[in-house]
Amino acid sequence: MAKKILQKTKNPMPLQDPVERARNFEEVALGYPVDLAVLEAQRCIQCKNEPCIAGCPVEIDIPEFIRQVAERDFEGAFRTLMDRNVLPAVCGRVCPQEEQCEARCTLGVKFEPVAIGRLERFVADYANLVKFTDDTPPQPPTGHRVAVVGSGPAGLTVAADLAKLGHQVTIFEALHKAGGVLVYGIPEFRLPKSIVEREIDGLRRLGVEIRTNHVIGQTFTVDELFTELGFEAVFIGTGAGLPSFPRIPGINLIGVYSANEYLTRSNLMKAYLFPATDTPAIRGRRVAVIGGGNTAMDAVRTSLRLGAEHAYLIYRRTRKEMPARAEEIEHAEEEGVEIIMLAAPTAILADERARVRAVRCIRMELGEPDASGRRSPVPQAGSEFDLDVDIVVFAIGQGANPLIRNTTPDLPVNKWGNIIADEGTGATQKAGVFAGGDIVTGGATVISAMGAGRRAARAIDAYLRAPSSDGFSPTDV
Amino acid sequence: MPRILSKEILAPDVVRFWIESPHIARKRKPGQFVILRTAEGGERIPLTIADVDRARGAVSVIVQGVGKSTRQLNAMDAGDEVLDVAGPLGRPTDLHPGRRVCCVGGGIGAAVVYPIACGFKALHGRVVAIIGGRTKDLVILERELREVADRVVVTTDDGSHGTKGLVTDALQALLAEGEVFDEVVAVGPLPMMRAVVEVTRPLGLRTTVSLNPIMLDGTGMCGGCRVSVGGEQKYVCVDGPEFDGHQVDFEELSARLGAYREDEAASLLLYERERLAAGEPA
Ligand SMILES: Cc1cc2nc3c(=O)[nH]c(=O)nc-3n(C[C@H](O)[C@H](O)[C@H](O)COP(=O)(O)OP(=O)(O)OC[C@H]3O[C@@H](n4cnc5c(N)ncnc54)[C@H](O)[C@@H]3O)c2cc1C
Ligand code: FES
Numbered sequence: 218m219a220k221k222i223l224q225k226t227k228n229p230m231p232l233q234d235p236v237e238r239a240r241n242f243e244e245v246a247l248g249y250p251v252d253l254a255v256l257e258a259q260r261c262i263q264c265k266n267e268p269c270i271a272g273c274p275v276e277i278d279i280p281e282f283i284r285q286v287a288e289r290d291f292e293g294a295f296r297t298l299m300d301r302n303v304l305p306a307v308c309g310r311v312c313p314q315e316e317q318c319e320a321r322c323t324l325g326v327k328f329e330p331v332a333i334g335r336l337e338r339f340v341a342d343y344a345n346l347v348k349f350t351d352d353t354p355p356q357p358p359t360g361h362r363v364a365v366v367g368s369g370p371a372g373l374t375v376a377a378d379l380a381k382l383g384h385q386v387t388i389f390e391a392l393h394k395a396g397g398v399l400v401y402g403i404p405e406f407r408l409p410k411s412i413v414e415r416e417i418d419g420l421r422r423l424g425v426e427i428r429t430n431h432v433i434g435q436t437f438t439v440d441e442l443f444t445e446l447g448f449e450a451v452f453i454g455t456g457a458g459l460p461s462f463p464r465i466p467g468i469n470l471i472g473v474y475s476a477n478e479y480l481t482r483s484n485l486m487k488a489y490l491f492p493a494t495d496t497p498a499i500r501g502r503r504v505a506v507i508g509g510g511n512t513a514m515d516a517v518r519t520s521l522r523l524g525a526e527h528a529y530l531i532y533r534r535t536r537k538e539m540p541a542r543a544e545e546i547e548h549a550e551e552e553g554v555e556i557i558m559l560a561a562p563t564a565i566l567a568d569e570r571a572r573v574r575a576v577r578c579i580r581m582e583l584g585e586p587d588a589s590g591r592r593s594p595v596p597q598a599g600s601e602f603d604l605d606v607d608i609v610v611f612a613i614g615q616g617a618n619p620l621i622r623n624t625t626p627d628l629p630v631n632k633w634g635n636i637i638a639d640e641g642t643g644a645t646q647k648a649g650v651f652a653g654g655d656i657v658t659g660g661a662t663v664i665s666a667m668g669a670g671r672r673a674a675r676a677i678d679a680y681l682r683a684p685s686s687d688g689f690s691p692t693d694v
Numbered sequence: 695m696p697r698i699l700s701k702e703i704l705a706p707d708v709v710r711f712w713i714e715s716p717h718i719a720r721k722r723k724p725g726q727f728v729i730l731r732t733a734e735g736g737e738r739i740p741l742t743i744a745d746v747d748r749a750r751g752a753v754s755v756i757v758q759g760v761g762k763s764t765r766q767l768n769a770m771d772a773g774d775e776v777l778d779v780a781g782p783l784g785r786p787t788d789l790h791p792g793r794r795v796c797c798v799g800g801g802i803g804a805a806v807v808y809p810i811a812c813g814f815k816a817l818h819g820r821v822v823a824i825i826g827g828r829t830k831d832l833v834i835l836e837r838e839l840r841e842v843a844d845r846v847v848v849t850t851d852d853g854s855h856g857t858k859g860l861v862t863d864a865l866q867a868l869l870a871e872g873e874v875f876d877e878v879v880a881v882g883p884l885p886m887m888r889a890v891v892e893v894t895r896p897l898g899l900r901t902t903v904s905l906n907p908i909m910l911d912g913t914g915m916c917g918g919c920r921v922s923v924g925g926e927q928k929y930v931c932v933d934g935p936e937f938d939g940h941q942v943d944f945e946e947l948s949a950r951l952g953a954y955r956e957d958e959a960a961s962l963l964l965y966e967r968e969r970l971a972a973g974e975p976a
Contacts (some may be wrong), residue, residue: 266890391780391913392780392913393731393738393777393780398792401921417889430778430780431717431780432780432781434783435782435783436717436718436780436782444898458914458915459914459915460914460916460917462917462920468927469920469921469922469927469946469950470949471949471950471952471953472915474918477915477916478910481910484911485738487735490735492961492964493735495737495762495763495961496910497954497957497958497961570949571950572950619932620932633824
C-alpha cells in the first residue's frame with residue numbers, strides 16, 4: 218500500500234442541524250460512524266514519547282486504544298479504556314480534551330490534534346451497542362465495608378474501584394437519582410441520561426449498593442456511618458452544590474434562578490415534559506443567563522429548547538476569557554444564543570406582579586490581570602443599559618454545601634468551606650475519612666473528580682488492608 | 695419503597711398518613727420535614743413530619759390536597775408504596791426547657807405546631823395552643839393537642855366550633871387576660887402568620903414562624919427556597935424552616951409562592967379531567 222498522506226484536520230463529527238436541535242432535547246453531537254472513527258484513529262502517528270497520556274488526569278493508555286481502533290479491535294480498545302476510566306461514554310462527551318490530552322498531541326504542534334475525545338466516545342458507544350462487558354472477575358470479597366457519600370463522578374469512581382478490589386461499597390445519595398451533576402446539571406442534549414444510567418447499572422452489577430434519598434448530615438452523620446452502620450472508611454464526594462447569587466437589588470424576584478435550579482428542573486425533574494411530569498418548567502420568552510462557564514452554556518442552550526425567543530448570555534469579560542469549552546460556545550452561537558460580552562448585571566427590575574421585567578447591566582472594560590491571571594473587568598461609569606427579559610439565570614460559581622461540615626466538627630475545611638484533603642490520597646485529617654472531587658477543589662471537571670476518586674480508592678484500599686487501624690494515620694498512606 | 699401503613703381523613707381534603715421510614719423516624723426532631731415523591735415524574739413534595747412512632751419505624755405526615763401532587767398522594771391508600779421519602783430535612787426547632795409557649799396553628803398549620811408543642815412539653819414547658827379554621831370541619835388535631843397542651847383554644851371564622859373569630863383574636867384575648875409567654879410559634883397560611891407577627895411585634899414577644907416556600911431538592915443545592923430574613927438571604931430547606939417572624943419578608947415570600955400558579959392550576963385541571971375520565975373521584 219502506498220504511504221498514506223497525513224490528514225491535517227480532525228474528521229468532523231456529525232451534528233444535528235442547529236436550527237432543529239435548538240428546539241429539541243436530543244443529543245447535539247451524533248458520534249463517529251465506524252469507518253470515520255477508524256480513519257481518525259489512523260491519523261495518530263503513534264509517537265514514541267506519548268505526551269497525551271500525561272495530559273489525561275486518569276492516564277488512559279491513549280496511543281494503545283487508538284491503535285486498537287485503527288486496527289478495528291474495538292473490544293480491545295474498550296478494555297484499554299476501562300482499565301483506567303470507568304465512565305468512558307461520559308468522558309468522551311464532556312471532558313475538556315482541548316486542554317488535556319489533545320493539547321499535548323504531537324500532531325497538534327503543526328496540525329489539528331487527533332480527536333481523542335471523539336474516539337473515546339466512539340469506543341464506549343460501540344461497546345454498548347454490541348454489549349461488550351468488562352468481565353475482569355472481581356477480587357474475592359475482603360469483608361471490608363466502605364461508605365461513599367455522593368454519587369457524582371468522584372463517588373462513582375471510588376465505588377467502582379473499591380468494589381473491583383473486593384470491598385463492599387454502599388453509596389449514599391441525597392437526591393432520588395444517582396449521578397450527581399451528570400444527571401441534574403448537564404442536559405440531555407449534551408449527555409443523554411440513558412448513558413449515565415447504563416454506567417450506574419454497571420456499578421450495581423459490581424455489587425455496589427446505592428441508597429438514594431439519604432442526606433448525610435441529616436439522615437446519618439458521618440460519625441454515625443462508622444458507629445451505627447459499621448463502615449470502616451468513608452469517602453465524601455458531595456460536589457460543589459451551593460449556588461451563588463450576587464448582592465444586587467431584585468435577586469429574589471419571580472423569574473430569577475440559580476443555574477442549579479433551572480437545570481435541575483429541566484434535567485432531573487424532566488420539567489420540559491410538563492404537564493406530563495409534575496414539576497413546572499420555567500418558560501421564558503426572553504432569557505438572560507449570567508456567566509461564561511459550561512454551566513452558563515448549558516442553561517442558555519436549555520432556555521432555547523424550552524421555547525425562548527431570545528436567549529442572551531451576559532459575560533463580564535470577553536469570549537477569550539470564557540471558561541466554557543470552545544466547542545460549547547460555538548454550539549451555543551450556532552443555535553442562536555446572543556452573547557453580550559463585557560457587561561454585568563447591577564439590578565433586576567420588576568413588573569407590578571414582582572416578576573422579572575428587565576435586567577439592568579453595566580458595561581465593562583478589561584483592566585489589569587487579577588490573581589487568576591485573567592484581566593479583571595472594570596465597570597464603566599454611566600454605561601448602564603436595560604435589557605428586557607422575563608427570566609434571569611445566574612451561573613456564576615458554586616460554594617460548598619454546609620450539611621456535612623456543620624455536623625462533622627472535626628473535619629477541617631478551608632475558608633470557602635471546602636474539605637481539606639491530601640491531593641495524592643484524598644485523606645482528610647479525620648481518621649478513616651477521605652474526600653475528593655468538587656467538594657475539595659471547588660467546581661472543576663468530571664475527569665478531575667474521577668481522578669481524585671481513583672487515587673482515593675487506592676489509599677482507602679491500603680488503609681483497610683493495614684494490619685491494624687491502631688496508630689495508623691491515613692495520611693501515612 | 696416506603697409503604698403507607700395507615701390513612702385517616704382528618705378534614706375534607708386533609709389526610710394523615712403513617713409511612714414506614716425507620717431511619718427517618720429514628721433521627722427526626724420536632725420542626726423537621728421530609729421530601730416525598732409519589733411516582734416517577736412526580737414532584738418532590740416537602741411535608742412536615744407531624745409525629746413519629748419509633749416502635750413501628752414510621753413517620754406521620756398530614757397532607758392538604760391543594761394541587762395535583764398532593765391530591766395524587768391523598769388518593770393513595772394504606773398498603774400502597776410511595777416512591778421516595780428523604781429526610782429528616784431542615785433544622786430542628788430551637789427548643790428550650792421550661793418555656794412558656796403559645797403555639798398558634800391556622801388550618802393545616804396545626805400539623806406543624808403539634809410536634810413543636812410536644813417538643814416544648816417534653817422539656818417541661820407550659821404550652822398553650824390556639825388552633826383555628828374557617829369552620830368546624832377544618833379544625834384538625836384538637837384531640838391530640840388537648841393531650842399535650844396545658845390549654846387549648848379553638849377558633850372558627852363562622853363560630854361553628856370554639857370561639858368565633860380568628861386565631862389572632864384569641865391570641866390577643868389571651869394576652870389581655872394576662873397569659874404570659876416567652877415565645878409564640880405561629881404556623882399557617884401566610885396572611886395568618888403575618889397577622890400574628892403584627893400582634894406580637896409591638897410587645898417585643900419572640901415569634902417563630904415555619905415557612906413553606908416552593909422547594910426542589912431540599913438540600914441547599916438549588917436556592918429556589920430562598921427568603922429574605924432580616925435583610926439576609928436564607929435557604930429555608932437548610933437554614934430553616936423556622937425563622938424569627940419579625941424578620942421575615944412576607945411580601946416577597948408571598949409573591950414567590952405564586953410563581954407557578956397558572957401552571958399548577960393547569961396541571962390540576964388536567965389531573966381532575968383524567969380522573970373523571972377514568973371514573974374515579976376527582
Ligand atoms: C451544568 C454543569 C455543566 C458542567 N459541564 C462540564 C463539562 O462539560 N465537562 C466537565 O468536565 N465538567 C463539567 N462540569 C463540572 C463537573 O460536572 C463537576 O466538576 C463534577 O460533576 C464534580 O463531581 P463530584 O463527584 O465531585 O460531584 P457532583 O457531580 O456534584 O456530585 C455530588 C453528589 O453528591 C450528592 N450530595 C451532596 N451532598 C450530599 C449529602 N450531604 N449526602 C448525600 N449526598 C450528597 C449530590 O446530590 C450529588 O449527587 C459541569 C458542571 C455543571 C453544574
Ligand atoms: S429547596 Fe433547593 S435549596 Fe432549598
